[in-house]
Amino acid sequence: MNAALIAMLAIIRREMLRFVGQRSRFLAALVRPLVWLVVFAAGFRAALGLSIMPPYQTYITYEVYIIPGLCGMIQLFNGMQSSLSLVYDQEMGSMRLLLTSPLPRWWLLFSKLVAGVCVSLLQVYAFLIIAALFGITFPVFGYFLILPFLILSGLMLGALGMLLSSTIKQLENFAGVMNFVIFPMFFMSTALYPLWKMAESSQILSTICAWNPFSHAVELIRFALYGQVNMIALSVVVATFVVFMWASVIGYDPARGMMRKKAR
Amino acid sequence: MSAISVQNLNFAYGNKTALNDVSFDVGAGRFCALLGPNGAGKSTLFSVLTGLLSPPSGRVSLAGHDMGNHPRRALASMGVVFQQPSLDLDVSVSENMHYFAALQGLTKHTAAPRIQEALEKLSMYERRDEKVRQLNGGHRRRMEIARALIHQPQVLLLDEPTVGLDAATRHAITDHVHELAADGMAVLWATHLVDEINDDDKVVLLHQSKIIAEGTAQNLRKSQTLDEWFQQSTGAT
Known part of the structure; x- marks a missing residue:
């Protein structure tokens, strides 16, 4: 087997072993969207009327609407969790071990991302199964079709986490990421309410939502669940992933990156 | 050919110089102690040797592979033990x-x-x-x-690997690594503890970002103990 592939599989295996070992993380990853689905959606269903809009061909309940957003939320949190574990790895020294491997650095970082995506896929599918048990189901082919798009959105959000991890000096600074990245990204997106609904209250917020790459990740998942490909969302997610990945590789470059500043 | 070759290495964090024109060589089968008090620049040198930091000037070559031009070959020829443990517990x-x-x-x-x-x-x-x-x-x-x-690997780099260990364990680990050097490996061992160094080991003394002495421990210390020589050289007494 190719040396690069061997390394990638080992990195995925390590991430999986870590995840399986942290049962509370799995539980938290599932409970978080379930609380939104059961509690938040129940309250919002009455307050928020949804009109028919693509990809939906009929009226849908609010629970059905927010499922793609909650899938995105799982991946967003997982991306940040991976970022947190990267900062931890840097503090603990295992990042050094990874970066002194004789394989190309970009490949090692990409392998880290893929490992994080694998973990997020487990979480998303577990969540979709539980949602189905609550009676919120989608066309069967939708469950298969979202896979490649979940991989893409996972890569994009993971790359964002990786980029952040190359700039954060200590674990303690991570709380700031929660406040300034995760929450704005989630709330100013189409995860919880459609763009037109947002535009009714604020045009500026609606514009921000429309530009937010996380909105596009959510829409990509939403359309794929009904067997459709949202090309604009796909383009934005791929382009954003490329930019974040490129910036992360620079961030971890010993000559140019932030590692140099962090070494002080 | 030297297994580890460092030539005219400079490195600074902003205005603060961490390595100032550092040059030395370690041959195959040699145990070289990179001796220096805390803050001398040892860890920065290790980061440069392992490709984690890229120096603005100077060259590093491991087992004949230039770290600047062929980093992957250089890294493949190197084994490293960092000061911080890097294990999955x-x-x-x-x-x-x-x-x-x-x-x-x-x-x-x-x-x-x-x-x-x-x-x-x-x-x-x-x-x-x-x-x-x-x-x-x-x-x-x-x-x-x-x-x-x-x-x-042909080269083994260890950055203060005995920090926090008791004397007997330190002694055992130092002996193990000396045996590896005797088997033909080039070893660079960063430390500030002189009792880890044997008389026939090569010593490179790094102080305030510069190399101020280089030679075998025996030749450097002369009639003094290595500890006395180290204290005197670094102005610790």
Whole structure:
């Protein structure tokens, strides 16, 4: 087997072993969207009327609407969790071990991302199964079709986490990421309410939502669940992933990156 | 040809100089102690030697491979033990070793006998199934040294590997690494503890970002003890 592939599989295996070992993380990853689905959606269903809009061909309940957003939320949190574990790895020294491997650095970082995506896929599918048990189901082919798009959105959000991890000096600074990245990204997106609904209250917020790459990740998942490909969302997610990945590789470059500043 | 060659290396964090025109060589089969008080620049030098930092000027070559032009070849020829432990505590010794072997691109088939050999060399083979968390500090360090040997490097770099260990364990680990040098490996051992250095070891004294002395321990210390010479050279007394 190719040396690069061997390394990638080992990195995925390590991430999986870590995840399986942290049962509370799995539980938290599932409970978080379930609380939104059961509690938040129940309250919002009455307050928020949804009109028919693509990809939906009929009226849908609010629970059905927010499922793609909650899938995105799982991946967003997982991306940040991976970022947190990267900062931890840097503090603990295992990042050094990874970066002194004789394989190309970009490949090692990409392998880290893929490992994080694998973990997020487990979480998303577990969540979709539980949602189905609550009676919120989608066309069967939708469950298969979202896979490649979940991989893409996972890569994009993971790359964002990786980029952040190359700039954060200590674990303690991570709380700031929660406040300034995760929450704005989630709330100013189409995860919880459609763009037109947002535009009714604020045009500026609606514009921000429309530009937010996380909105596009959510829409990509939403359309794929009904067997459709949202090309604009796909383009934005791929382009954003490329930019974040490129910036992360620079961030971890010993000559140019932030590692140099962090070494002080 | 030197196994480790450092030429005119400079490095600064902003305005603060960390390495000032650092040059030295270590031949194959030599144990070289990079001696220096805390803050002398040893860890920065290690970061440069391992490719984690890129110097603005100067050259590093490991086993004949230039770190600037052929970093991957240079890294493949090097085993490293960092000052900070870099082990997964909740998995077994063997699992940790296999993870590292895979990062070097080794298949399981190739890695298994090498892991056994490396663990046996450091008297750790019987602990291969234990979780790292159950090991004491000395065993963890031995395991990290064994791990650094899996890909059969020609150069071994150790950054203060005995920090926090008791005297007997420090002594045992130092002996192990001296044996590795005797077997033909070039070893660079950063330390501020003179009792880890034998009389015939090469010593490179780094102080305030500069190399201020270089030679065998015996030649440098002359009639003094190594500790006295070190204290005097670095103005600690």
